[in-house]
Amino acid sequence: xxxxxxxxxxxxxxxxxxxxxxxxxxxxxxxxxxxxxxxxxxxxxxxxxxxxxxxxxxxxxxxxxxxxxx
Numbered sequence: 001x002x003x004x005x006x007x008x009x010x011x012x013x014x015x016x017x018x019x020x021x022x023x024x025x026x027x028x029x030x031x032x033x034x035x036x037x038x039x040x041x042x043x044x045x046x047x048x049x050x051x052x053x054x055x056x057x058x059x060x061x062x063x064x065x066x067x068x069x070x
Contacts, residue, residue, distance in 0.1 A: 007034050 005019045008027065011034035022030065 004031050
């Protein structure tokens with residue numbers, strides 16, 4: 001229970017005292033949202049790690065900077 005209270009407090013940027021004073025329905029809903037967002041962030045982070053490991057290199061063409069204006 002303390003872990004869940006900590007997750008809610010951290011997610012919403014509130015104190016543990018504020019979490020402990022929540023009604024049970026509000027706490028459950030807040031916990032659900034915090035867990036859902038944490039999972040979504042974990043999935044996005046994993047996607048970013050996979051894409052950065054691909055080793056693909058993107059080259060940019062800056063030759064237009066060397067062109068003279070008419």
